[in-house]
Amino acid sequence: SLKSKVASFTLVELLVIIGILIILVAIAVPNLRFFQKESELANSAEEIINALRLAQNKTLASEEASQYGVYFDDTTTPHQYTLFKGANYTSRDTSFDEIHKLPSSIEIYEINLVGGGKEVVFFRIIGATDQSGKIFLRLKEEPTKTKTIVIQPSGQITLGEEALPTDTDRIKDSRxxxxxxxxxxxxxxxxxxxxxxxxxxxxxxxxxxxxxxxxxxxxxxxxxxxxxxxxxxxxxxxxxxxxxxxxxxxxxxxxxxxxxxxxxxxxxxxxxxxxxxxxxxxxxxxxxxxxx
Incomplete structure:
Protein backbone atom coordinates (compact mmCIF):
# COMPACT_ATOMS: atom_id res chain seq x y z
CA SER A 1 0.00 0.00 0.00
CA LEU A 2 1.01 3.64 -0.35
CA LYS A 3 1.16 3.96 3.43
CA SER A 4 3.58 1.08 3.80
CA LYS A 5 5.74 2.40 0.94
CA VAL A 6 5.94 5.80 2.60
CA ALA A 7 6.84 4.13 5.93
CA SER A 8 9.54 2.02 4.26
CA PHE A 9 10.98 5.03 2.48
CA THR A 10 11.03 6.99 5.74
CA LEU A 11 12.86 4.11 7.48
CA VAL A 12 15.47 3.97 4.71
CA GLU A 13 16.00 7.71 4.98
CA LEU A 14 16.36 7.43 8.75
CA LEU A 15 18.96 4.68 8.45
CA VAL A 16 20.90 6.72 5.89
CA ILE A 17 20.84 9.76 8.17
CA ILE A 18 21.97 7.67 11.15
CA GLY A 19 24.79 6.21 9.04
CA ILE A 20 25.93 9.66 7.96
CA LEU A 21 25.86 10.88 11.58
CA ILE A 22 27.97 7.92 12.72
CA ILE A 23 30.55 8.66 10.03
CA LEU A 24 30.65 12.37 10.95
CA VAL A 25 31.07 11.54 14.65
CA ALA A 26 33.85 9.05 13.85
CA ILE A 27 35.67 11.78 11.92
CA ALA A 28 35.01 14.57 14.41
CA VAL A 29 35.93 12.83 17.70
CA PRO A 30 39.65 12.29 16.93
CA ASN A 31 39.90 15.88 15.69
CA LEU A 32 38.25 17.18 18.85
CA ARG A 33 40.68 15.18 20.98
CA PHE A 34 43.62 16.54 19.00
CA PHE A 35 42.44 20.14 19.38
CA GLN A 36 41.91 19.50 23.09
CA LYS A 37 45.51 18.30 23.44
CA GLU A 38 46.82 21.27 21.45
CA SER A 39 44.87 23.49 23.84
CA GLU A 40 46.46 21.67 26.79
CA LEU A 41 49.90 22.32 25.29
CA ALA A 42 49.23 26.04 24.87
CA ASN A 43 47.75 26.30 28.36
CA SER A 44 50.68 24.43 29.90
CA ALA A 45 53.16 26.82 28.30
CA GLU A 46 51.23 29.85 29.55
CA GLU A 47 50.99 28.38 33.05
CA ILE A 48 54.76 27.83 33.17
CA ILE A 49 55.31 31.42 32.04
CA ASN A 50 52.93 32.58 34.78
CA ALA A 51 54.80 30.52 37.39
CA LEU A 52 58.14 32.02 36.30
CA ARG A 53 56.72 35.53 36.43
CA LEU A 54 55.20 34.85 39.85
CA ALA A 55 58.58 33.67 41.16
CA GLN A 56 60.16 36.80 39.70
CA ASN A 57 57.53 39.08 41.25
CA LYS A 58 57.87 37.40 44.66
CA THR A 59 61.63 37.97 44.47
CA LEU A 60 61.23 41.62 43.44
CA ALA A 61 58.79 42.13 46.31
CA SER A 62 61.30 40.46 48.69
CA GLU A 63 58.58 38.21 50.11
CA GLU A 64 59.94 36.55 53.26
CA ALA A 65 63.20 38.40 52.42
CA SER A 66 64.06 35.65 49.96
CA GLN A 67 64.64 34.75 46.34
CA TYR A 68 62.22 32.53 44.44
CA GLY A 69 62.59 30.25 41.46
CA VAL A 70 61.05 27.46 39.39
CA TYR A 71 62.47 23.92 39.14
CA PHE A 72 61.60 21.71 36.15
CA ASP A 73 61.45 17.95 36.70
CA ASP A 74 61.43 15.78 33.57
CA THR A 75 61.93 12.53 35.52
CA THR A 76 58.50 12.32 37.16
CA THR A 77 55.34 10.87 35.64
CA PRO A 78 53.82 13.15 34.53
CA HIS A 79 56.51 15.81 34.24
CA GLN A 80 56.13 18.70 36.68
CA TYR A 81 57.57 22.02 37.78
CA THR A 82 57.86 23.54 41.26
CA LEU A 83 57.77 27.18 42.33
CA PHE A 84 60.10 27.30 45.34
CA LYS A 85 61.53 29.71 47.92
CA GLY A 86 65.31 29.89 48.18
CA ALA A 87 68.55 30.73 46.43
CA ASN A 88 68.48 27.27 44.81
CA TYR A 89 66.27 24.20 44.68
CA THR A 90 68.53 22.03 46.86
CA SER A 91 68.53 24.41 49.85
CA ARG A 92 64.96 25.66 49.42
CA ASP A 93 62.31 25.91 52.14
CA THR A 94 60.10 22.96 51.14
CA SER A 95 57.12 24.30 53.11
CA PHE A 96 56.71 26.96 50.38
CA ASP A 97 56.78 24.51 47.43
CA GLU A 98 54.03 24.91 44.85
CA ILE A 99 54.05 21.79 42.65
CA HIS A 100 52.36 21.88 39.26
CA LYS A 101 51.93 18.65 37.28
CA LEU A 102 51.69 18.79 33.49
CA PRO A 103 48.81 16.98 31.74
CA SER A 104 49.66 13.38 30.89
CA SER A 105 49.65 14.29 27.18
CA ILE A 106 52.43 16.89 27.60
CA GLU A 107 56.14 16.40 28.29
CA ILE A 108 59.16 18.58 28.89
CA TYR A 109 61.19 17.56 25.87
CA GLU A 110 64.34 19.52 26.69
CA ILE A 111 65.70 21.83 29.37
CA ASN A 112 68.40 24.12 27.95
CA LEU A 113 69.48 26.55 30.66
CA VAL A 114 72.80 28.27 31.29
CA GLY A 115 74.78 26.15 33.73
CA GLY A 116 73.11 22.93 32.62
CA GLY A 117 70.67 22.84 35.54
CA LYS A 118 66.90 22.55 35.79
CA GLU A 119 66.02 25.65 37.76
CA VAL A 120 65.58 29.36 37.16
CA VAL A 121 66.14 31.67 40.15
CA PHE A 122 65.73 35.44 40.03
CA PHE A 123 67.84 38.16 41.66
CA ARG A 124 66.32 40.54 44.15
CA ILE A 125 65.86 44.19 43.19
CA ILE A 126 66.51 43.70 39.43
CA GLY A 127 64.65 40.43 38.67
CA ALA A 128 67.37 39.11 36.34
CA THR A 129 68.67 35.53 36.31
CA ASP A 130 71.91 33.64 35.71
CA GLN A 131 69.92 30.62 34.44
CA SER A 132 68.63 32.01 31.17
CA GLY A 133 67.69 29.66 28.35
CA LYS A 134 64.75 27.70 26.99
CA ILE A 135 62.23 25.11 28.14
CA PHE A 136 60.77 22.94 25.38
CA LEU A 137 57.32 21.31 25.67
CA ARG A 138 55.64 18.96 23.21
CA LEU A 139 52.68 16.65 22.73
CA LYS A 140 53.72 13.07 23.41
CA GLU A 141 51.55 11.66 20.62
CA GLU A 142 52.37 14.46 18.16
CA PRO A 143 56.01 15.41 18.85
CA THR A 144 56.13 18.02 16.08
CA LYS A 145 53.61 20.09 18.09
CA THR A 146 55.78 22.07 20.51
CA LYS A 147 55.96 25.20 22.61
CA THR A 148 59.13 26.99 23.70
CA ILE A 149 59.46 29.15 26.81
CA VAL A 150 62.34 31.62 26.56
CA ILE A 151 63.99 33.12 29.67
CA GLN A 152 66.30 36.04 28.95
CA PRO A 153 69.23 37.02 31.24
CA SER A 154 67.36 40.25 31.95
CA GLY A 155 64.48 38.22 33.39
CA GLN A 156 62.16 38.73 30.43
CA ILE A 157 60.01 35.62 29.88
CA THR A 158 58.28 34.98 26.56
CA LEU A 159 56.71 32.27 24.46
CA GLY A 160 59.23 31.62 21.72
CA GLU A 161 59.30 29.68 18.47
CA GLU A 162 56.85 26.82 18.28
CA ALA A 163 58.87 24.61 15.95
CA LEU A 164 60.94 21.76 17.31
CA PRO A 165 64.56 22.86 17.69
CA THR A 166 66.61 21.74 14.67
CA ASP A 167 70.24 21.64 13.69
CA THR A 168 69.91 25.23 12.42
CA ASP A 169 68.97 26.73 15.79
CA ARG A 170 70.69 24.52 18.35
CA ILE A 171 73.85 22.43 18.54
CA LYS A 172 73.52 18.69 18.98
CA ASP A 173 76.38 16.88 20.68
CA SER A 174 77.11 13.97 22.97
CA ARG A 175 76.44 15.93 26.18
Whole structure:
Protein backbone atom coordinates (compact mmCIF):
# COMPACT_ATOMS: atom_id res chain seq x y z
CA SER A 1 0.00 0.00 0.00
CA LEU A 2 1.01 3.64 -0.35
CA LYS A 3 1.16 3.96 3.43
CA SER A 4 3.58 1.08 3.80
CA LYS A 5 5.74 2.40 0.94
CA VAL A 6 5.94 5.80 2.60
CA ALA A 7 6.84 4.13 5.93
CA SER A 8 9.54 2.02 4.26
CA PHE A 9 10.98 5.03 2.48
CA THR A 10 11.03 6.99 5.74
CA LEU A 11 12.86 4.11 7.48
CA VAL A 12 15.47 3.97 4.71
CA GLU A 13 16.00 7.71 4.98
CA LEU A 14 16.36 7.43 8.75
CA LEU A 15 18.96 4.68 8.45
CA VAL A 16 20.90 6.72 5.89
CA ILE A 17 20.84 9.76 8.17
CA ILE A 18 21.97 7.67 11.15
CA GLY A 19 24.79 6.21 9.04
CA ILE A 20 25.93 9.66 7.96
CA LEU A 21 25.86 10.88 11.58
CA ILE A 22 27.97 7.92 12.72
CA ILE A 23 30.55 8.66 10.03
CA LEU A 24 30.65 12.37 10.95
CA VAL A 25 31.07 11.54 14.65
CA ALA A 26 33.85 9.05 13.85
CA ILE A 27 35.67 11.78 11.92
CA ALA A 28 35.01 14.57 14.41
CA VAL A 29 35.93 12.83 17.70
CA PRO A 30 39.65 12.29 16.93
CA ASN A 31 39.90 15.88 15.69
CA LEU A 32 38.25 17.18 18.85
CA ARG A 33 40.68 15.18 20.98
CA PHE A 34 43.62 16.54 19.00
CA PHE A 35 42.44 20.14 19.38
CA GLN A 36 41.91 19.50 23.09
CA LYS A 37 45.51 18.30 23.44
CA GLU A 38 46.82 21.27 21.45
CA SER A 39 44.87 23.49 23.84
CA GLU A 40 46.46 21.67 26.79
CA LEU A 41 49.90 22.32 25.29
CA ALA A 42 49.23 26.04 24.87
CA ASN A 43 47.75 26.30 28.36
CA SER A 44 50.68 24.43 29.90
CA ALA A 45 53.16 26.82 28.30
CA GLU A 46 51.23 29.85 29.55
CA GLU A 47 50.99 28.38 33.05
CA ILE A 48 54.76 27.83 33.17
CA ILE A 49 55.31 31.42 32.04
CA ASN A 50 52.93 32.58 34.78
CA ALA A 51 54.80 30.52 37.39
CA LEU A 52 58.14 32.02 36.30
CA ARG A 53 56.72 35.53 36.43
CA LEU A 54 55.20 34.85 39.85
CA ALA A 55 58.58 33.67 41.16
CA GLN A 56 60.16 36.80 39.70
CA ASN A 57 57.53 39.08 41.25
CA LYS A 58 57.87 37.40 44.66
CA THR A 59 61.63 37.97 44.47
CA LEU A 60 61.23 41.62 43.44
CA ALA A 61 58.79 42.13 46.31
CA SER A 62 61.30 40.46 48.69
CA GLU A 63 58.58 38.21 50.11
CA GLU A 64 59.94 36.55 53.26
CA ALA A 65 63.20 38.40 52.42
CA SER A 66 64.06 35.65 49.96
CA GLN A 67 64.64 34.75 46.34
CA TYR A 68 62.22 32.53 44.44
CA GLY A 69 62.59 30.25 41.46
CA VAL A 70 61.05 27.46 39.39
CA TYR A 71 62.47 23.92 39.14
CA PHE A 72 61.60 21.71 36.15
CA ASP A 73 61.45 17.95 36.70
CA ASP A 74 61.43 15.78 33.57
CA THR A 75 61.93 12.53 35.52
CA THR A 76 58.50 12.32 37.16
CA THR A 77 55.34 10.87 35.64
CA PRO A 78 53.82 13.15 34.53
CA HIS A 79 56.51 15.81 34.24
CA GLN A 80 56.13 18.70 36.68
CA TYR A 81 57.57 22.02 37.78
CA THR A 82 57.86 23.54 41.26
CA LEU A 83 57.77 27.18 42.33
CA PHE A 84 60.10 27.30 45.34
CA LYS A 85 61.53 29.71 47.92
CA GLY A 86 65.31 29.89 48.18
CA ALA A 87 68.55 30.73 46.43
CA ASN A 88 68.48 27.27 44.81
CA TYR A 89 66.27 24.20 44.68
CA THR A 90 68.53 22.03 46.86
CA SER A 91 68.53 24.41 49.85
CA ARG A 92 64.96 25.66 49.42
CA ASP A 93 62.31 25.91 52.14
CA THR A 94 60.10 22.96 51.14
CA SER A 95 57.12 24.30 53.11
CA PHE A 96 56.71 26.96 50.38
CA ASP A 97 56.78 24.51 47.43
CA GLU A 98 54.03 24.91 44.85
CA ILE A 99 54.05 21.79 42.65
CA HIS A 100 52.36 21.88 39.26
CA LYS A 101 51.93 18.65 37.28
CA LEU A 102 51.69 18.79 33.49
CA PRO A 103 48.81 16.98 31.74
CA SER A 104 49.66 13.38 30.89
CA SER A 105 49.65 14.29 27.18
CA ILE A 106 52.43 16.89 27.60
CA GLU A 107 56.14 16.40 28.29
CA ILE A 108 59.16 18.58 28.89
CA TYR A 109 61.19 17.56 25.87
CA GLU A 110 64.34 19.52 26.69
CA ILE A 111 65.70 21.83 29.37
CA ASN A 112 68.40 24.12 27.95
CA LEU A 113 69.48 26.55 30.66
CA VAL A 114 72.80 28.27 31.29
CA GLY A 115 74.78 26.15 33.73
CA GLY A 116 73.11 22.93 32.62
CA GLY A 117 70.67 22.84 35.54
CA LYS A 118 66.90 22.55 35.79
CA GLU A 119 66.02 25.65 37.76
CA VAL A 120 65.58 29.36 37.16
CA VAL A 121 66.14 31.67 40.15
CA PHE A 122 65.73 35.44 40.03
CA PHE A 123 67.84 38.16 41.66
CA ARG A 124 66.32 40.54 44.15
CA ILE A 125 65.86 44.19 43.19
CA ILE A 126 66.51 43.70 39.43
CA GLY A 127 64.65 40.43 38.67
CA ALA A 128 67.37 39.11 36.34
CA THR A 129 68.67 35.53 36.31
CA ASP A 130 71.91 33.64 35.71
CA GLN A 131 69.92 30.62 34.44
CA SER A 132 68.63 32.01 31.17
CA GLY A 133 67.69 29.66 28.35
CA LYS A 134 64.75 27.70 26.99
CA ILE A 135 62.23 25.11 28.14
CA PHE A 136 60.77 22.94 25.38
CA LEU A 137 57.32 21.31 25.67
CA ARG A 138 55.64 18.96 23.21
CA LEU A 139 52.68 16.65 22.73
CA LYS A 140 53.72 13.07 23.41
CA GLU A 141 51.55 11.66 20.62
CA GLU A 142 52.37 14.46 18.16
CA PRO A 143 56.01 15.41 18.85
CA THR A 144 56.13 18.02 16.08
CA LYS A 145 53.61 20.09 18.09
CA THR A 146 55.78 22.07 20.51
CA LYS A 147 55.96 25.20 22.61
CA THR A 148 59.13 26.99 23.70
CA ILE A 149 59.46 29.15 26.81
CA VAL A 150 62.34 31.62 26.56
CA ILE A 151 63.99 33.12 29.67
CA GLN A 152 66.30 36.04 28.95
CA PRO A 153 69.23 37.02 31.24
CA SER A 154 67.36 40.25 31.95
CA GLY A 155 64.48 38.22 33.39
CA GLN A 156 62.16 38.73 30.43
CA ILE A 157 60.01 35.62 29.88
CA THR A 158 58.28 34.98 26.56
CA LEU A 159 56.71 32.27 24.46
CA GLY A 160 59.23 31.62 21.72
CA GLU A 161 59.30 29.68 18.47
CA GLU A 162 56.85 26.82 18.28
CA ALA A 163 58.87 24.61 15.95
CA LEU A 164 60.94 21.76 17.31
CA PRO A 165 64.56 22.86 17.69
CA THR A 166 66.61 21.74 14.67
CA ASP A 167 70.24 21.64 13.69
CA THR A 168 69.91 25.23 12.42
CA ASP A 169 68.97 26.73 15.79
CA ARG A 170 70.69 24.52 18.35
CA ILE A 171 73.85 22.43 18.54
CA LYS A 172 73.52 18.69 18.98
CA ASP A 173 76.38 16.88 20.68
CA SER A 174 77.11 13.97 22.97
CA ARG A 175 76.44 15.93 26.18
CA UNK A 176 72.85 14.69 25.99
CA UNK A 177 72.11 11.33 24.35
CA UNK A 178 68.87 9.34 23.92
CA UNK A 179 68.55 5.72 22.81
CA UNK A 180 65.86 3.04 22.85
CA UNK A 181 66.35 -0.35 24.52
CA UNK A 182 64.02 -3.21 23.56
CA UNK A 183 64.85 -5.86 26.19
CA UNK A 184 62.74 -5.99 29.38
CA UNK A 185 64.93 -4.91 32.32
CA UNK A 186 64.65 -6.73 35.67
CA UNK A 187 64.86 -3.68 37.92
CA UNK A 188 65.08 -5.79 41.09
CA UNK A 189 68.29 -7.61 40.16
CA UNK A 190 70.10 -5.79 37.35
CA UNK A 191 72.78 -3.10 37.51
CA UNK A 192 74.27 -0.47 35.23
CA UNK A 193 78.05 -0.81 34.97
CA UNK A 194 80.28 2.18 34.19
CA UNK A 195 83.68 1.10 32.86
CA UNK A 196 86.17 3.96 32.62
CA UNK A 197 89.61 3.85 31.03
CA UNK A 198 92.30 2.65 33.42
CA UNK A 199 90.13 -0.11 34.85
CA UNK A 200 87.92 2.07 37.09
CA UNK A 201 84.43 0.55 37.44
CA UNK A 202 81.26 1.87 39.04
CA UNK A 203 78.22 -0.37 39.63
CA UNK A 204 74.80 1.26 39.90
CA UNK A 205 72.10 -0.96 41.42
CA UNK A 206 68.90 -0.14 39.54
CA UNK A 207 66.70 -1.16 42.50
CA UNK A 208 68.36 1.56 44.60
CA UNK A 209 68.10 4.22 41.91
CA UNK A 210 64.43 4.32 40.97
CA UNK A 211 62.39 7.50 41.15
CA UNK A 212 58.72 7.68 40.24
CA UNK A 213 59.00 4.41 38.35
CA UNK A 214 62.04 5.49 36.31
CA UNK A 215 65.77 4.80 36.57
CA UNK A 216 67.42 7.92 37.96
CA UNK A 217 71.09 8.20 38.95
CA UNK A 218 73.38 11.19 39.09
CA UNK A 219 76.86 11.14 40.54
CA UNK A 220 80.59 11.56 40.37
CA UNK A 221 83.33 8.97 39.83
CA UNK A 222 87.01 9.58 40.58
CA UNK A 223 89.12 8.28 37.69
CA UNK A 224 92.86 8.61 38.35
CA UNK A 225 92.31 11.75 40.38
CA UNK A 226 89.94 13.38 37.90
CA UNK A 227 86.26 13.54 38.78
CA UNK A 228 83.79 12.46 36.06
CA UNK A 229 80.20 13.73 36.39
CA UNK A 230 77.30 11.84 34.82
CA UNK A 231 73.56 11.56 34.91
CA UNK A 232 71.63 8.50 33.69
CA UNK A 233 67.85 8.26 33.69
CA UNK A 234 64.98 6.87 31.66
CA UNK A 235 62.04 8.63 30.03
CA UNK A 236 60.12 5.35 29.89
CA UNK A 237 60.95 2.02 31.53
CA UNK A 238 59.64 -1.34 30.26
CA UNK A 239 56.69 0.47 28.68
CA UNK A 240 56.92 -1.67 26.58
CA UNK A 241 60.54 -0.81 25.84
CA UNK A 242 62.91 1.60 27.59
CA UNK A 243 64.29 4.97 26.53
CA UNK A 244 67.58 5.92 28.18
CA UNK A 245 68.81 9.48 28.54
CA UNK A 246 72.46 10.10 29.44
CA UNK A 247 74.06 13.44 30.26
CA UNK A 248 77.86 13.54 29.94
CA UNK A 249 79.09 17.11 29.72
CA UNK A 250 82.55 17.29 28.15
CA UNK A 251 83.47 20.10 30.56
CA UNK A 252 83.39 17.56 33.40
CA UNK A 253 84.38 14.34 31.59
CA UNK A 254 87.65 13.55 29.87
CA UNK A 255 87.91 9.77 30.19
CA UNK A 256 86.65 7.17 27.75
CA UNK A 257 83.61 5.30 29.10
CA UNK A 258 81.62 2.18 28.32
CA UNK A 259 78.21 1.64 29.94
CA UNK A 260 76.71 -1.85 30.10
CA UNK A 261 73.74 -3.44 31.86
CA UNK A 262 74.26 -6.68 33.77
CA UNK A 263 71.39 -8.59 32.17
CA UNK A 264 72.58 -8.00 28.61
CA UNK A 265 75.53 -10.08 27.41
CA UNK A 266 75.24 -8.98 23.77
CA UNK A 267 77.21 -5.75 24.14
CA UNK A 268 77.35 -2.22 25.48
CA UNK A 269 74.54 0.28 25.92
CA UNK A 270 76.85 3.09 24.86
CA UNK A 271 80.57 3.80 24.47
CA UNK A 272 82.14 7.26 24.65
CA UNK A 273 85.54 8.29 23.41
CA UNK A 274 87.52 10.42 25.87
CA UNK A 275 86.70 13.64 23.97
CA UNK A 276 83.03 12.67 23.62
CA UNK A 277 83.16 13.12 19.86
CA UNK A 278 82.41 9.44 19.24
CA UNK A 279 79.49 7.46 20.66
CA UNK A 280 78.66 3.90 19.66
CA UNK A 281 76.73 0.90 20.94
CA UNK A 282 77.17 -2.85 20.45
CA UNK A 283 74.10 -4.27 22.22
CA UNK A 284 71.60 -5.91 19.88
CA UNK A 285 68.81 -4.33 21.94
CA UNK A 286 69.88 -0.69 21.41
CA UNK A 287 68.44 1.43 18.59
CA UNK A 288 67.85 5.09 17.67
CA UNK A 289 70.97 6.41 19.41
CA UNK A 290 70.71 10.17 18.94
CA UNK A 291 72.57 13.23 20.14
CA UNK A 292 70.14 15.82 21.52
Missing amino acids: HVHFDYSRVIDTSTESLILNFEGGVTKEILISENLKDGQIHWEGEVDVSGQVQKLKIHTHRLNNPDTQFCIHRDRRFNNKSLTITISGDLSGSLIEYSADGLTTTSTSIFVSNLQWQ
